[in-house]
Amino acid sequence: MSTSSKNIIYLLLSLLTLITGYAFLRFAYHVTDSMPFTQEIVLIILGTLATIFITALLLNKQTEVEIEKEQNIRHIELKNSIYQQLFDLLEEMSLKEGFTDKEIIRLQFITHKLAIIASPEVIDEYHSFLEVIRKISADNSFAGDMTQLHESLSSLTVQIRKDILGNIPSLNYTEAVISKMIRRNSDSSIISNR
Numbered sequence: 001m002s003t004s005s006k007n008i009i010y011l012l013l014s015l016l017t018l019i020t021g022y023a024f025l026r027f028a029y030h031v032t033d034s035m036p037f038t039q040e041i042v043l044i045i046l047g048t049l050a051t052i053f054i055t056a057l058l059l060n061k062q063t064e065v066e067i068e069k070e071q072n073i074r075h076i077e078l079k080n081s082i083y084q085q086l087f088d089l090l091e092e093m094s095l096k097e098g099f100t101d102k103e104i105i106r107l108q109f110i111t112h113k114l115a116i117i118a119s120p121e122v123i124d125e126y127h128s129f130l131e132v133i134r135k136i137s138a139d140n141s142f143a144g145d146m147t148q149l150h151e152s153l154s155s156l157t158v159q160i161r162k163d164i165l166g167n168i169p170s171l172n173y174t175e176a177v178i179s180k181m182i183r184r185n186s187d188s189s190i191i192s193n194r
Helices: 003-034 038-095 101-117 120-136 146-165 175-193
Strands: none
Touching (some): 003 038, 038 146, 101 120, 120 146
């Protein structure tokens, strides 16, 4: 059952309880008019029932929110873990003189992990990234191809950043500006290594 239909049911139950409680209160008030303290006892019972009902609704909603929050946290942790695996593998491959087909296969298997957790934009950009990897890794190394690798990786990084952080505005930084900053940082590290 969806959240909106649950909310509608809770709203209808609350409205029904309010109307029923009001009708019962009017009836009990008139019936017990002649007996001393019975009206106060009826009011205490109705107040207790209303408090129990409202508390139950609030606890149910709080539990639902906590479960959703926990699921979101686990989802983000899983995303971070898989993205970290990807970056660690790429770093490992970049540092080797020559890598084997095992590393390429591991990159391809990360595709399946990404299919579980990543946004469609990340999966699409990762596909483009794998195409670049296929082209530049024919000699089983990234030697001489680091510029292409970093350009493609920076585009992927922008999509990953957007996937993890969502659409949080970054102090007037557009996606293009962030991508340019990543490329500039990658280029400066390439130049300093030469």
